[in-house]
Amino acid sequence: MTTDGLTDGLATIRDELIELYKELHRTPELSLQETQSAGLLAQRLRDAGVDEVVEQVGGTGVVGVISNGDGPVVMLRADFDALPVLEKTGLPYASSARGVDRDGNDVPVMHACGHDMHAACLIGAATLLARSRESWHGTVLVVFQPAEELAVGARNMVADGLFERFPKPEIVLGQHVGPLPAGMIGYGTGPVMAxxxxxxxxxxxxxxxxxxxxxxxxxxxxxxxxxxxxxxxxxxxxxxxxxxxxxxxxxxxxxxxxxxxxxxxxxxxxxxxxxxxxxxxxxxxxxxxxxxxxxxxxxxxxxxxxxxxAPILISDPEATRTTMAAITEHFGPHRIQPIPVVNASEDVGVFGDVLNAPTVFWFWGGLDPAIAVPAFQEGREDDLPSNHSPYFAPAIEPTLSTGVEALTVAARTWLNS
CATH class of the missing domain: 3.30.70.360 (Alpha-Beta Plaits)
Incomplete structure (x- = not known):
């Protein structure tokens, strides 16, 4: 497998991806209410040349299909719901949005878990794959899953016929931004999240x-x-x-x-x-x-x-080794590190469980390296803003480029050349 030239096109779309990320961050929506975000992401898929785009799958989910001849079906998944958190980052694109939660309470809303970055990176990967069909064969199933924070979005999409209405994947690939230095990728095999x-x-x-x-x-x-x-x-x-x-x-x-x-x-x-x-x-x-x-x-x-x-998230050992070998070759071993099991949870494992297919899931850093690296070296990592903090907002670069490239390389690992 070679990725020569595959991510070269990233430079031409980076600015629009940054603007997409900022727009998603400014206008977050609570779980099961992601209608504006879903419409925006669906339009971006259409603009990217994705063959089929369907909205309202399992509520507010969005599915795109990139068809390119015979070959494996590879699923790329990102979540895009936000949290009832009052943002305190002070960023010029910070959220001032409010929403009504399930109990009828008026609450502040923030992308405090990085799902806006997940969504922007998946748009980037889908765009690169749709524009480079001469270098691969197969089908890419692009899934924007709602309501991860309530651990119901994946099941809602499955119940709405995700794997009956669309090509059935042979592998599920996903990633999560977190409190690692931006540009770094962390992974585990077997149980990786609780x-x-x-x-x-x-x-x-x-x-x-x-x-x-x-x-x-x-x-x-x-x-x-x-x-x-x-x-x-x-x-x-x-x-x-x-x-x-x-x-x-x-x-x-x-x-x-x-x-x-x-x-x-x-x-x-x-x-x-x-x-x-x-x-x-x-x-x-x-x-x-x-x-x-x-x-x-x-x-x-x-x-x-x-x-x-949410089920135990198992990153299939054999499939993870294959995927991480390609990602390591692309980024270099100095940017890859094994990490311990994460106590947080993710419902992405529902998809692989239902399919009886391997899931590969990794983490990548979103913190400014100039701040994060010294903190880790000095044992002060608990002082860094992490997911669900009102101060958590990934450094846009190199976080965005790393996430787009990782998803793209991972997908190409499983598609036919």
Missing amino acids: AADSVNVTLYGRGSHGSRPEAAIDPVLMAAHVVTRLQSIVAREVPPAQPAVVTVGRLQAGTKDNIIPETAELGINIRTYSAESRDLVRAAVERIVRAESQASAAPREPAIDWFAS
Whole structure:
């Protein structure tokens, strides 16, 4: 496989890609609401000469097909939803957008996870591939997936017939920008990101005046016991060699200090790296919630709603080695590094699981090297803004060029010459 000349065209489209990135960053949209962004990306695919462009796949998803004769079908995927975060970067193209979240709250909106960079890079790769058909054969399936932050977008697209309505891929390729020096690429093989499961719990008690606790069944105290007890799952039930995390990120109850409320609500998130640990932790969460409710003489069973789930992201070892060999040849070994397993989660693994096809997923840096490199050398990496921070915004270059080239080279690795 050779990529000679394949990325030469990047120089001719770099400025328009930068403007696209800035526009996406200025106008972010929450998960399941990405209509303006979807329309913009679909038009850019049409402008690039992509053969077929379809919108509203799985809600707000966009799919493009680049057909170029017989050969493998390779899927390139990027997400493009934003987060309810108030941007504090101070950039001239910073977001001032607001939106309404799923609970009806007015919230600030920011591309705090780099999905705007993901989308711009995929447009760049699709453009280069569409304009260089003389050097490859096969089919490229370009997928802009919505609602990654809710871990529902991939499943929505599959449920809407993604792999029945369009050519079925033989491999899924994706990438994520993160807190590495810009220009660097990090990768792992096997499990590279955790499974994530989120559950909302409602505990039921009996309300009363704060002066008459004996007349109440206090759901706040019940919730406090649940929060404490949940931490024993990882400490005493999960084998030490198997990483797991249980987080209570939300606890809401009551309206006034001298009123014992009737309910308390918990938002719980778990992270695991094996099917066995995942089943164990999920079951333990439910067991503890029900047991503490019963121990408190709750008047009714707790409500347990598992509402979001992302599978363990497996970067297929053999396919990853093949892909990274090509990427290393293109960039040079000094820009490639293995990285440890990432505790965050991604629902891109849904596609490969459904297809029973390999997924290859890597990370690339977005931080100014002049700031990031000394921080890593001095052990101050925790001081750097990372994904989901209100200060996270990739340095446009060399982040953009690196992301476009990595996707393009990866795709060409699996297409026929």
